[in-house]
Amino acid sequence: MRTSNLKTKFSLLLGAVLCFALAYSENPIIQTSYTADPAPMEHNGTVYLYTSHDEDVTVNNFFSMNDWKCYSSTDMVNWTDRGSVLSYKTFEWSRGDAWAGQCIFRNGKFYYYLPVNMKNGGNAIGVAVSDSPTGPFKDALGKPLFTGYGYIDPTVYIDTDGQAYLYWGNPNLWHVKLNEDMISYDQTLGIVKEDLKDENFGYRAKKIDNRTASYEEGPWFFKRNAKYYMLYPAGGVPEHLAYSTSNGPTDPWVYGDTIMHVIKNHGAFTNHPGYVEFKGKSYLFYHDAGLPGGGGFKRSVCIEPFNFNADGSIPLITPTSKGVVESAANVDPYKRTEAETIAFSEGLKTAQDEQTGVYVTEISNGDYIKVRSVDFGKGAKNFQASVGSATSKGSIEIRVDDKYGKLLGILPVKATGGDKVWKTQSCKINSVKGIHDIYLVFKGGDGNLFNFDWWKLTK
Structure with missing residues (x-):
């Protein structure tokens, strides 16, 4: 009788623990697909989250990625699946590998900068354009915007003076000034390769390309309160997240610090930052391997809210299962x-x-x-x-x-x-x-x- 009561109590306790876990687990934020490389964009009171898409079945135990997906939210806790907004096949000159990109709005159109591999081999960055943030997107040029080894992971930002910049690269970092049409760049300045020094991008013990700077790939570029920020995966595999700052969009960078350690338990060997400010609050996006069956080639997007320090520095952010606790708005259930x-x-x-x-x-x-x-x-x-x-x-x-x-x-x-x-x-x-x-x-x-x-x- 006593054993039966103990079993009953244990079952009730286990049920309560499971209920608590269900009620407060919000990361990863997308559970219906494997998603990676988050690229949030706020537009007209809605956050549009663009992601790469890890297929459920990998090919040759490597990244199997064919399209890009979009999700939207007006409250940062409920995300509406907008479907696949384009695939690598949108670029007729591409043979695959739909990796990390970023979308931005200008002059009534949405420009999506995307890395793919070309049919004749080699890395390239293309640009797709749409009248809607959820597509359909089409190839804006009919050819790559750039080609070159390590030309992946573009990040784009339009400064307050109207000048647009595009950064990209693994294991190096390049940038250009984009022209106002967003599909060409300043040929006079050309493509600028950053000088990756330890004081600019941190230190790693293992050299790569005869350097020790910690920068690896996946840059995310933005401006806040007159200071420019570059977030990036760092340190080699497995990657942690770090950041650098500068006083101008192309000024020398100064290394800040680690903002997220290598994720254990639910970690993947890669990571990719994204940042958005929405309704006065700051959110860091990243990916892990937290879904059932997840791993290095089956990743999932997560979010953590955070506050900048008073001096503009970014604190160390801990990945959590609860993610965003406070909803930015309520759902009206009397609408569809x-x-x-x-x-x-x-x-x-x-x-x-x-x-x-x-x-x-x-x-x-x-x-x-x-x-x-x-x-x-x-x-x-x-x-x-x-x-x-x-x-x-x-x-x-x-x-x-x-x-x-x-x-x-x-x-x-x-x-x-x-x-x-x-x-x-x-x-x-x-x-x-x-x-x-x-x-x-x-x-x-x-x-x-x-x-x-x-x-x-x-x-």
Whole structure:
């Protein structure tokens, strides 16, 4: 009897620990795909996060990367999957390797600088352009912007005087002044190679290219309060994150310090910084190998909020599982919310087609979607969802604050005539007031249950 009670207590304690972990784990921020090389861009009150994409199946145990994805957020905790916005095939002269890039807005268009390998061999940086931050993007030049060994990982910034700069490179660092058209550069200045000295970019014990400077690759260039910053992976493999500063966009750099140590446990042998200021707060983006099955070639993007020191220096930032604790805004559930708007999820995937756009798929029994900071107001009476299903074996539990939290209602998903035949179905729910996290928990038999496009509450 005593042993039984101990087992019961242990089970309850374990359940509570698991619930706590589910409630407060927010990193990695994308769980439906392996993502890497984060490149955030704020535009008109929305953060657009561009990422490279590690495929689920690697080829020859190496980076298997064919396209670039985009996610968006207005609150820094819920991220909407905008799908694949272009692939290396957008550049007809490319043969693959869709690695780290960055997108920027100017003169009504979005310019995306991307490294690929050319069909005839060698590294190159291309530029794609779109009228929308979520694409479609097209090749702006029909040829590379630059070609050269180590020409990867471009970072772009437009200074307050209107002059644009592009930095890039591994294991060296180059820059150019971009012309106002953003698809050509100042030929008089040409391509400038940085003098990588220890005092500029830190020290490493192992020489590379007959130097000891710690800079490795993946630069991220920005300006804050008249000071220019360069964040970068450093020290060789495995990489940590470091930074340098300067008084001008092309002035000599001065080494700052390490800002993130080599990530252990969930680490990958690479890293890549990204930075954005949103609604007055600073956020560091990076990648690790925190998803199930993750590793050096299957990475995942994470975020940590941080504060600059009073002198403008960057503190040492610790990678965490909780990530961003405070939402920058609340979700209005009485407007259509895309099913692929997710703070955290388990088990499922996303897909896209021309007719529907992005939707949630590969939903199995026990999978769930968490959406944070949902403002129920004075309470809702109904839950609506657009679903596509070949069977009637699945359902959606609507819960608050936890995967096992208060049950508001259950939507039995009825067959619609196929998993791409979309119909809106609804159910009554118990009223709850105020701001809560909402959990959509999927139940049913074996295999894929249904596809899920959007949801909303009604009063």
